[in-house]
Amino acid sequence: MNKTRINYFLIFLSIIVFGILSRKIPFIPLWIGDFLYAVMIYFLVRIFFPSKKFWFVILLSLFICYCIEFLQLYQAKWIIDLRKTLLGRYVLGQGFLWSDLLAYTFGISLTFIIEKSFLKYYNNESRFRIKQQK
Incomplete structure (x- = not known):
């Protein structure tokens, strides 16, 4: 298992914990649990398809949630x-x-935006470090 899958798996487990806690705490709106369920499905798909294009992951995640x-x-x-x-x-x-x-749609969309932003930032940081080393 590569590092990316391990990271996705750890996020997946964290989302499960947060999702269960969201149902146990009375002042958290119920839709937060459904939001987190979609985020969990997104990362589950990412575990199995870490290198697939984002659109594949988004559509498969939505398909699973909707089904x-x-x-x-x-x-x-x-x-x-x-x-x-x-x-x-x-x-x-x-x-x-x-x-x-x-x-579900909101959860997967927001997760996509955050992940895409994080990867863009991470890739820019990596390029910056490579330039500094030269």
Whole structure:
């Protein structure tokens, strides 16, 4: 596993912790958990596809989030029972909300902008250090 994947994995784990905490603290709005869920999915996709173009990562992340949200409309007994478990509730959610789609879109978009800005800054810093060493 290369360094980039390890970094993405550590961010992924941190987002899971923040997401769970956001549901436990009463004054944090519920949409923050959905926002963080989308950020988590974004970094999960990044773990598996660290060198893919940003548009691929954005579209795949949105596709996964939207599919999971629309899956909440499916109400078979087996999936309802699965949603009653802790892991099922965290991964599959409880009920469909259009506002969740907005939170997912906002979360992935903001994450993309931050990551792109960070990488631009990091690349500029790397070039600066290389010029100084010459």
